[in-house]
Amino acid sequence: MKTSRYNYILYTDTHGYWYNALTGSFFRLSSSLSKKIESLSEDLTFLEKNVKTMYDKMKDNGFIIPADVNEIDLVRQKHDEAVHRKDYFMVVLPTLNCNYSCWYCIQDHIPTVMSDTTLEALKRHIDYMIDVKEIESLHLDWFGGEPFMFFKKVIEPLSRYAINRCEEKGVPFMNGSTTNGYFLTPEVASLLTELKFKRFQITLDGEKKFHDKVKFTKGCESTFEHVLKNINNILSLNPDIRVFLRINYTHKTLTPQMVDEVNEFIEYNNRECITVTPKKVWQENTDKNFTSTIQQIIDLFDASGYKVSRWDIPSGSIPCYVSKEYYNAINFNGNVVKCTACNDLYERQAKGVLKDNGIIEWNDSYDIKCQSRTFENERCLDCKKLPVCVGICPRDHILGKTHCKYDVIDSDFEKDLINYLVHQYY
Ligand code: SF4
Ligand code: SF4
Structure with a gap:
């Protein structure tokens, strides 16, 4: 032994x-x-x-x-199993347009909307994945732009189609969205349960005064208040919904005061349905000393009754969802990408294209490249963090980059780990 x-x-x-x-x-x-x-x-x-x-x-x-x-072989085995698991995570972007224009957003808000032809191709794609690829579950995830700008035109009809097909074949179905939350008004909220929405990721930009400077729109005095009221309402209607409240921060915009400002709008009973995760905007320089400020703010959210993410590390034995065979992001125009956190959605030469028959054609086997093990290099294979980190970003790997993932994030692995472990005994 x-x-x-x-x-x-x-x-x-x-x-x-x-x-x-x-x-x-x-x-x-x-x-x-x-x-x-x-x-x-x-x-x-x-x-x-x-x-x-x-x-x-x-x-x-x-x-x-x-x-x-050989434990490295076990990491390899877990990675490969996770890559090929048949739980299909299908991201759909009804539009690249958005009602806000955040300074840090990489997306150009082109006035676009999914056509009926693409909507039909998506239905064929769902048929293909259920009938031919025999997926074991379908997770629909709406992204954009702001997807709920086209709730009636795209989200509602495609969700209903997917729900019916999944019910017919006994495939578990789950609906979710990354949204700014602005359009989750009471009218939309009343349909979310029927459309099987279970998960939302909604972003705040630090304290109210900073958030409202970043996200504003005509006719709304404070989008901070508006969105938190919407969140509170959807959770009051359906306590099975989970909200991941991402707090995009610079080192100036995230302060403990923010916790009281959020508490003002979220009733105590609804707080346990919300998981708070702070994320540094990528343009902000890395500052490892900021870890303790983040931990202080997380402690305050925790004490107020929210769930918190103390250890924001990719899990599931792959470095990123992009590594999964059964993961695709389908743009409003039928172009298909893997990574939605970069400019791929705007490239003229699409990574893949959804055909009218519902099958995706990839250029240059891009999907296969994303599935490769990004940790097959001396430094990662020798690294004690490997089973948790599982190597660098798949996209960076394809681009030939070799930096360590920890060089570009504020987190300190061991500080985060001990903080996580200590809180398991509270
Ligand atoms: S922490 Fe860095 S060296 Fe270690 S596995 Fe992750 S990317 Fe590789
Ligand atoms: S940038 Fe890299 S790690 Fe981030 S989503 Fe894209 S592929 Fe994944």
């Missing part, structure tokens, strides 16, 4: 937290006992003989493994 190469033992003043990055298992011990076990585990035969219960616990949770196990 041997100890796993992915064991983390991190200390607070009172405890030692043990975490295995490959299995996700963890436990804690008092600091003194933890230090003793840490030193005893240098001799596993002695540990087994003298502290059998601890030895068994470590063995059962992947901290101690058979000597012939």
Whole structure:
């Protein structure tokens, strides 16, 4: 037997937290006992003989493994299984247009809308994925631009079609959207349950005064208030809906005061349906010292009754959803991309095209390239974070970039990990 190469033992003043990055298992011990076990585990035969219960616990949770196990191969195996899992995540962009113009947005708001021909091709695509590819579930996810600008024209009819086809074949269906929340008015909200909406990602831009400067529109005094009222309303109507409240921040716009401002509009009972995740806008420089400010704000949201994301790390054994075979983003004009967080949606030469028969034709096998393991390089294979991080962004990998993912984000892996572990025992 041997100890796993992915064991983390991190200390607070009172405890030692043990975490295995490959299995996700963890436990804690008092600091003194933890230090003793840490030193005893240098001799596993002695540990087994003298502290059998601890030895068994470590063995059962992947901290101690058979000597012939190659854990990197296990990372590879988990990655490949996740890439080919038949749960289809289908992103649809009814438009690239938006009612806002945020300064950091990479999208040009071209006045566009999906045509009836593309809508029909999408229906054929759903047929193809259900009947021929035999997907095991369908997750429809609306994106844009602002998708709810075309709720009646695109979202409602395609959702109804997908729901009927999935019901007919017994395929689980889920609806969701990344939206600015502006159009989730009471009229739209009343149809969300029928259309099986379960998940929204909605963005705020820091404190109210900053948000309203970034997101504004004629006839609305405060989009911050308007959107939070909409969120509160949809959760009051359907407590099964989950809202991921992403807070896009620069180091100036995110302060603890924001928590009270959000609380003012979200009733206490609805808060547990909301998960708060701060995200630095990509144009802002990286500042590892900002981690403690973020943790302070997250603690305040947590104490107010929200769910919080303490460890915003990709999980699911792949670096990004783009790696998945059963993931596509279909633009208003029938062009298909994998990554929606870059300019691919605007490129003249589309990565793929949805044909009228519902089949996607990819240029230069782009879809296959996205599925490759981005961690097959010396640095990642040697890295202790590998099972959690799973390598660099697939798009960067295709472009030949080689930087470490942690070089470009504020997060400090070990600080985030210990913060996450400590809160598992609250
Ligand atoms: S990208 Fe960086 S953190 Fe991720 S596995 Fe590679 S070296 Fe490790
Ligand atoms: S930029 Fe990279 S990591 Fe981000 S969504 Fe696109 S492919 Fe994934």
